[in-house]
Amino acid sequence: MTRLQKEESAAFDRQTIDYIQRAAASGLYEIRGLGAKRRVPIFDDLLFLAASLSRYPLEGYRERCSSKTVLGTRFASRPIELATPITIAGMSFGALSARVKEALGRAATAVGTSTTTGDGGMTSEERESSKLLVYQCLPSRYGFNPDDVRRADAIEIVIGQGAKPGGGGMLLGQKVNARVARMRTLPEGVDQRSASRHPDWTGPDDLVIKINELREITDWEKPIYVKIGATRVFNDVKLAVHAGADVIVVDGMQGGTAATQTVFIENVGIPTLAALRQAVDALDDLNMRGTVQLIISGGIRSGADVAKALAMGADAVAIGQGVLIALGCNSDSYVSKGQHLSAVEDYAKLGTAPGYCHHCHTGRCPVGVTTQDPELELRLEPEVGALRLRNYLKTLTMELTTIARACGKQDVHHLEKEDLVALTVEAAAMAGIPLAGTSWVPGQSAE
Amino acid sequence: MANLSNTRQFDLAKQSVRQLNDFLHKNAAAERVTHIRVEHPDGAHSLACGLNAPLEVQIHGHVGYYVAGMNKLAAVTVHGNAGPGAAENMMSGRVHIRGFASTAAGASAHGGLLVIDGDASLRCGISLKGADIVVGGSVGSFSAFMAQAGRIVICGDAEDALGDSLYEAVIYVRGKVRSLGADARFEPMTDRDLVDVAQLLSLAGLSHKPSEFRRIASAKSLYHWHADANQEY
Numbered sequence: 001m002t003r004l005q006k007e008e009s010a011a012f013d014r015q016t017i018d019y020i021q022r023a024a025a026s027g028l029y030e031i032r033g034l035g036a037k038r039r040v041p042i043f044d045d046l047l048f049l050a051a052s053l054s055r056y057p058l059e060g061y062r063e064r065c066s067s068k069t070v071l072g073t074r075f076a077s078r079p080i081e082l083a084t085p086i087t088i089a090g091m092s093f094g095a096l097s098a099r100v101k102e103a104l105g106r107a108a109t110a111v112g113t114s115t116t117t118g119d120g121g122m123t124s125e126e127r128e129s130s131k132l133l134v135y136q137c138l139p140s141r142y143g144f145n146p147d148d149v150r151r152a153d154a155i156e157i158v159i160g161q162g163a164k165p166g167g168g169g170m171l172l173g174q175k176v177n178a179r180v181a182r183m184r185t186l187p188e189g190v191d192q193r194s195a196s197r198h199p200d201w202t203g204p205d206d207l208v209i210k211i212n213e214l215r216e217i218t219d220w221e222k223p224i225y226v227k228i229g230a231t232r233v234f235n236d237v238k239l240a241v242h243a244g245a246d247v248i249v250v251d252g253m254q255g256g257t258a259a260t261q262t263v264f265i266e267n268v269g270i271p272t273l274a275a276l277r278q279a280v281d282a283l284d285d286l287n288m289r290g291t292v293q294l295i296i297s298g299g300i301r302s303g304a305d306v307a308k309a310l311a312m313g314a315d316a317v318a319i320g321q322g323v324l325i326a327l328g329c330n331s332d333s334y335v336s337k338g339q340h341l342s343a344v345e346d347y348a349k350l351g352t353a354p355g356y357c358h359h360c361h362t363g364r365c366p367v368g369v370t371t372q373d374p375e376l377e378l379r380l381e382p383e384v385g386a387l388r389l390r391n392y393l394k395t396l397t398m399e400l401t402t403i404a405r406a407c408g409k410q411d412v413h414h415l416e417k418e419d420l421v422a423l424t425v426e427a428a429a430m431a432g433i434p435l436a437g438t439s440w441v442p443g444q445s446a447e
Numbered sequence: 448m449a450n451l452s453n454t455r456q457f458d459l460a461k462q463s464v465r466q467l468n469d470f471l472h473k474n475a476a477a478e479r480v481t482h483i484r485v486e487h488p489d490g491a492h493s494l495a496c497g498l499n500a501p502l503e504v505q506i507h508g509h510v511g512y513y514v515a516g517m518n519k520l521a522a523v524t525v526h527g528n529a530g531p532g533a534a535e536n537m538m539s540g541r542v543h544i545r546g547f548a549s550t551a552a553g554a555s556a557h558g559g560l561l562v563i564d565g566d567a568s569l570r571c572g573i574s575l576k577g578a579d580i581v582v583g584g585s586v587g588s589f590s591a592f593m594a595q596a597g598r599i600v601i602c603g604d605a606e607d608a609l610g611d612s613l614y615e616a617v618i619y620v621r622g623k624v625r626s627l628g629a630d631a632r633f634e635p636m637t638d639r640d641l642v643d644v645a646q647l648l649s650l651a652g653l654s655h656k657p658s659e660f661r662r663i664a665s666a667k668s669l670y671h672w673h674a675d676a677n678q679e680y
Contacts, residue, residue, distance in 0.1 A: 028672075031672075140574065141536060141554075141555035141574055141576070144536060144555065145517075145536070145538055145557065146497055146499065146517040146519055146536070146538060147519075149497075149517065150499075170672070172672065173670075173671060184595075185557070185576040185577060185595045185596050186595055186614060186615075187614070187615060187670070190614070190670040190671065191670065191671050191672045193593070193612070195574065195593060199535075199551055199554040199555050199570065199573040199574040199592075200513070200531060200532035200535045200536075200550075200551040200554040200555070200573075201512075201531070201532070201551075202550075206512075206531070209492050209493070209511070209512045209513070210512075210513075212492060212493055213492065213493040213496055213512065213513040213516050213532075216464065216465070216468045216493040216496050216497060217493075217496050217497030217516065217517055218497070219468075219469060219472060219473075220465075
């Protein structure tokens with residue numbers, strides 16, 4: 001009997017063979033949604049050192065632990081006050097339906113946090129449902145207008161996105177329906193490109209003046225955020241501080257996207273863990289910790305992730321993909337009039353299955369989250385989505401405060417780097433945190 | 448019509464930009480002031496930005512970045528040159544630069560009319576979203592880049608890559624064009640184009656013949672992502 005050989009090449013494994021054959025068949029790079037799938041050091045590679053004899057814990061279920069978070073205290077006369085440091089990241093109407101944007105706003109309002117617009121402007125649904133709404137100023141300026149600037153609670157100037165720093169954006173024509181087209185001043189059905197550079201400024205010195213203009217337009221009331229995709233984070237954060245940002249958002253490479261080239265998602269930018277450390281180092285270097293607030297995003301999933309981010313020096317986090325998953329992304333079913341209905345066949349039509357889907361770019365989301373299709377978008381009922389998302393955000397905040405109490409903190413913002421150790425040498429080096437059981441921080445000290 | 452009771456003067460040698468903009472945003476309407484004269488701008492940035500009322504603002508001197516940025520309803524005239532981003536993201540109203548304009552004049556403007564008597568530098572009308580721009584002189588490279596809607600009339604010449612990645616905006620050029628950008632092409636002037644150019648020239652106070660202009664619009668070959676677009680997409 002002939003033995004079946006199954007010796008797979010490390011360099012040319014099945015995934016690589018599939019990639020080459022797909023490229024050869026199509027002549028096009030792959031575009032897909034969501035974030036990097038490759039393994040990189042993440043918050044799972046850190047652990048907390050809770051209280052014991054040398055630290056005194058708070059009573060885990062009863063004692064008060066504050067999660068109040070204030071953003072934009074540097075120059076704005078009306079900073080943003082949140083009940084939790086967990087915010088909802090910028091995602092566009094176009095990538096998401098108006099019903100999803102409404103669900104995000106409802107959930108954010110219910111837990112006392114902010115949500116954020118995206119490329120394509122502000123919808124009435126998200127403004128009306130969001131008590132606190134951050135309005136993005138993107139290179140494309142799609143739908144950007146002074147009325148919405150004035151009715152926003154903060155402005156976020158987007159320099160880049162973790163999934164595609166330096167890459168601009170793309171919304172494929174199948175998602176550009178009449179309303180999306182009208183808001184973006186484009187013909188219906190065209191593949192819409194978002195520029196990678198802002199149209200009216202080109203460098204950090206210009207950004208100083210741009211921020212000043214937005215402050216003048218808003219009479220210095222609203223916090224100005226600057227969002228950067230994680231690459232040269234240490235320098236970029238310093239430049240954003242110099243430019244006058246109230247809040248800096250750093251988006252690591254695990255951050256999601258509605259549609260970007262796979263080669264970009266998997267090969268450009270640095271992991272969130274490394275980005276956060278560099279951002280905090282930059283603020284420390286300028287003695288601006290506490291003056292300029294830092295939001296970290298890109299692959300934040302759990303209350304433990306949030307706690308670790310805060311311990312490393314972030315003031316808040318922003319979540320995108322986790323939020324979509326809470327709404328039902330990659331679920332095998334959707335809820336319609338109280339009934340759970342299977343979406344498995346619709347995943348199969350896309351050539352995928354629940355748990356593996358990254359087909360946001362197609363506009364054929366089987367659970368109605370990343371679609372503009374009039375039938376598919378009904379699969380996400382705003383009330384149901386808002387409830388699920390509210391539950392998720394509440395769970396994360398509870399997990400966060402549980403860990404903070406165990407570390408003896410009455411405020412989640414009192415978590416500190418000293419509370420953490422690293423599980424791997426890579427995570428220790430990137431996060432600047434000692435390897436567990438040692439005092440060794442690679443690159444900083446000898447055991 | 449300007450008279451003593453509805454007119455206010457700001458001297459930026461003595462008053463701050465913040466005082467000026469705060470007045471324009473809040474107190475002008477309350478005090479029924481409709482005509483504002485600004486002296487000694489001396490290249491200051493963000494003058495008369497974010498206006499949201501039918502004010503008439505006359506700025507006597509050169510201005511810096513973003514004069515009349517995000518303008519809505521107001522008429523702003525600069526009796527001098529303007530720095531980058533003049534009338535950026537304008538929604539309506541009229542902005543008139545009597546001298547030259549630096550880069551990105553009228554960037555992403557959604558509506559209204561921007562008139563530049565002199566030349567405009569690089570990226571004039573970039574990401575234009577519905578406004579009209581009339582340039583009495585010439586424009587720099589990458590003007591009308593990714594312009595989505597609106598009209599740009601260029602009475603002089605245009606540098607490289609004019610109209611690169613145009614969507615539905617239309618450009619009219621009277622002089623030479625060094626090169627067109629990706630997906631931009633010359634098209635015949637229609638009767639409608641001649642009427643439109645005549646109207647825009649009239650609004651700008653210019654007297655060129657519409658028949659001297661050529662029309663540039665998108666070939667629309669890059670409207671959909673495909674392999675044959677190669678690196679031009």
